[in-house]
Amino acid sequence: MQTENMHVVSHKAIAKDTYELVLIGAMVSQMAPGQFVHVKVPSEAMLLRRPLSIAAISQDETTCTLIYRVDGAGTKALATLNEGAAVNVFGPLGSGFPLEAPSSGEALLIGGGIGVPPLYELGRRLRADGVKVTTVLGFATAEAVFYESEFAELGQVYVTTEDGSHGTKGFVTHAIEMHALNVEDIYMCGPRRMMQVVEGLYPKARGYASLEERMGCGIGACLACVCDRQEKGAGYAKVCSDGPVFPLGEVVL
Amino acid sequence: MSRLHVELPGLSMKNPIMPASGCFGYGREYARLYDLSCLGAVAVKGTTEAQKDGNPTPRVAETSSGMLNAIGLQNPGVEAVAAEELPWLAAYDTPILVNISGSTMEEYETVARTLSNRSETSAIELNISCPNVKKGGMAFGQDPALAEELTARVKAVSRQPVYVKLSPNVADPAALALAVERGGADGLSLINTLVGMRLDWKTGAPILANGAGGMSGPAVKPVAIRITHNVRQVTNLPIIGMGGISSPEDVIEFIRAGADTVAVGTANFSDPFVCPTLIEQLPAYLDELGASHIHDLQGKGAALL
Numbered sequence: 411m412q413t414e415n416m417h418v419v420s421h422k423a424i425a426k427d428t429y430e431l432v433l434i435g436a437m438v439s440q441m442a443p444g445q446f447v448h449v450k451v452p453s454e455a456m457l458l459r460r461p462l463s464i465a466a467i468s469q470d471e472t473t474c475t476l477i478y479r480v481d482g483a484g485t486k487a488l489a490t491l492n493e494g495a496a497v498n499v500f501g502p503l504g505s506g507f508p509l510e511a512p513s514s515g516e517a518l519l520i521g522g523g524i525g526v527p528p529l530y531e532l533g534r535r536l537r538a539d540g541v542k543v544t545t546v547l548g549f550a551t552a553e554a555v556f557y558e559s560e561f562a563e564l565g566q567v568y569v570t571t572e573d574g575s576h577g578t579k580g581f582v583t584h585a586i587e588m589h590a591l592n593v594e595d596i597y598m599c600g601p602r603r604m605m606q607v608v609e610g611l612y613p614k615a616r617g618y619a620s621l622e623e624r625m626g627c628g629i630g631a632c633l634a635c636v637c638d639r640q641e642k643g644a645g646y647a648k649v650c651s652d653g654p655v656f657p658l659g660e661v662v663l
Numbered sequence: 664m665s666r667l668h669v670e671l672p673g674l675s676m677k678n679p680i681m682p683a684s685g686c687f688g689y690g691r692e693y694a695r696l697y698d699l700s701c702l703g704a705v706a707v708k709g710t711t712e713a714q715k716d717g718n719p720t721p722r723v724a725e726t727s728s729g730m731l732n733a734i735g736l737q738n739p740g741v742e743a744v745a746a747e748e749l750p751w752l753a754a755y756d757t758p759i760l761v762n763i764s765g766s767t768m769e770e771y772e773t774v775a776r777t778l779s780n781r782s783e784t785s786a787i788e789l790n791i792s793c794p795n796v797k798k799g800g801m802a803f804g805q806d807p808a809l810a811e812e813l814t815a816r817v818k819a820v821s822r823q824p825v826y827v828k829l830s831p832n833v834a835d836p837a838a839l840a841l842a843v844e845r846g847g848a849d850g851l852s853l854i855n856t857l858v859g860m861r862l863d864w865k866t867g868a869p870i871l872a873n874g875a876g877g878m879s880g881p882a883v884k885p886v887a888i889r890i891t892h893n894v895r896q897v898t899n900l901p902i903i904g905m906g907g908i909s910s911p912e913d914v915i916e917f918i919r920a921g922a923d924t925v926a927v928g929t930a931n932f933s934d935p936f937v938c939p940t941l942i943e944q945l946p947a948y949l950d951e952l953g954a955s956h957i958h959d960l961q962g963k964g965a966a967l968l
Contacts, residue, residue: 412696455727457729457730624724632734633717635720636720645714
């Protein structure tokens with residue numbers, strides 16, 4: 411956990427308002443799938459760092475890939491960074507996904523929108539360990555879809571769009587039902603509503619959910635990004651430092 | 664003696680830099696980044712009698728050169744702080760300024776009595792200015808008579824010096840400062856956050872679940888400097904200055920305004936290493952100004968010269 415001026419290796423739009431930012435730096439050696447980095451926006455007026463999940467890690471090249479959606483002034487400023495530019499990064503932060511092979515031997519990755527990125531490096535690691543990886547990705551429209559072919563290298567991929575402009579029309583759960591996918595071991599990241607529905611439909615599923623929340627410090631000191639624990643009276647969990655990845659059943663999605 | 668050393672009631676500080684209450688928890692998280700013994704002091708998270716859950720999320724929102732927070736004093740309660748947090752933090756060689764809060768005068772007394780009896784506590788910071796709780800908090804910091812009475816009651820039960828943290832959300836902060844001085848305050852912390860609000864322009868809904876929140880960061884610094892300067896004209900009490908400090912220039916500006924020492928809050932979120940960095944950078948700034956000690960630069964207040 412440190413701050414470092416990492417440098418932009420490449421930076422490009424990969425879908426509507428969605429950018430893939432590849433950074434090089436020493437910090438990469440400490441990164442694990444499911445962790446995030448706290449990125450300083452190139453603007454004096456914007457104080458708060460932006461928590462961005464790590465989509466891919468290359469130890470050989472000491473690079474990491476971040477994927478983010480332009481959704482406000484901060485990410486808009488971030489999108490102006492050119493190749494070679496320095497970016498101040500604090501990290502790696504948070505707990506990642508456990509990497510033990512799931513007991514069923516199969517992993518179902520369920521990603522929604524800008525929640526898709528952290529599942530990619532996870533999928534690569536699981537696949538490398540011989541786990542059968544199946545992926546369901548949900549997006550709003552065809553132009554929002556990204557990383558379909560990347561996930562296809564890991565196993566079968568099913569894409570859904572809300573308007574039916576690409577893949578199955580509807581939500582991730584429609585694809586899971588339509589193809590009768592194995593939901594014993596799931597790993598998910600996406601809108602809270604998506605994760606609530608999945609958890610409700612498959613209460614016996616084992617696995618993990620990665621959460622997003624507005625953050626301050628990113629290390630558990632400021633208490634900005636809390637979420638409720640499922641156990642009554644157990645109080646809050648901190649998304650940044652207890653998570654962002656939680657075992658299913660631990661926190662209220 | 665070091666040119667950065669600052670000696671205040673209860674707080675023997677090797678330098679004038681302390682993290683501000685609420686931005687640093689009880690120190691555990693930042694202790695993973697650097698040795699807390701380098702700090703002039705640590706102001707810990709506000710503590711209430713019972714454990715407190717705080718407000719729903721979202722609890723923070725960014726503003727231009729600032730931020731809003733509405734954490735709502737989430738804390739584990741006085742017993743847990745006394746049993747677990749203070750003994751842990753006391754292992755570091757730095758004074759501990761224990762921030763206390765309450766919704767009634769009796770609660771403030773109970774928390775002050777318990778925590779000021781702890782050997783780990785160097786001084787108490789009496790928070791009468793939290794804008795994010797429904798009961799108590801800032802209400803005690805709005806009315807000079809109430810503020811004076813609460814200060815006197817907390818002073819009566821406290822075994823350690825008491826610094827009263829004042830609100831900028833009043834017409835006349837100097838009147839409040841004089842009131843708590845009459846109540847027996849040993850020092851002042853200036854300033855807490857300014858009440859503010861942000862709305863989603865598409866829906867009209869507040870960004871913070873609490874509606875309003877406390878604004879901090881560089882945007883509030885001119886307000887904090889003016890209040891520090893203003894209060895320094897009317898009292899000789901030690902002042903812990905804070906509000907938007909992120910650079911050595913900011914630290915010196917507060918000292919020039921009349922502060923004895925400073926606290927750094929929001930800047931910890933932009934740069935988690937900001938406190939040790941400021942400590943390292945300050946001597947070169949004193950050199951540039953030809954000051955042998957940081958207090959050579961202190962504004963004394965025109966009326967008190």
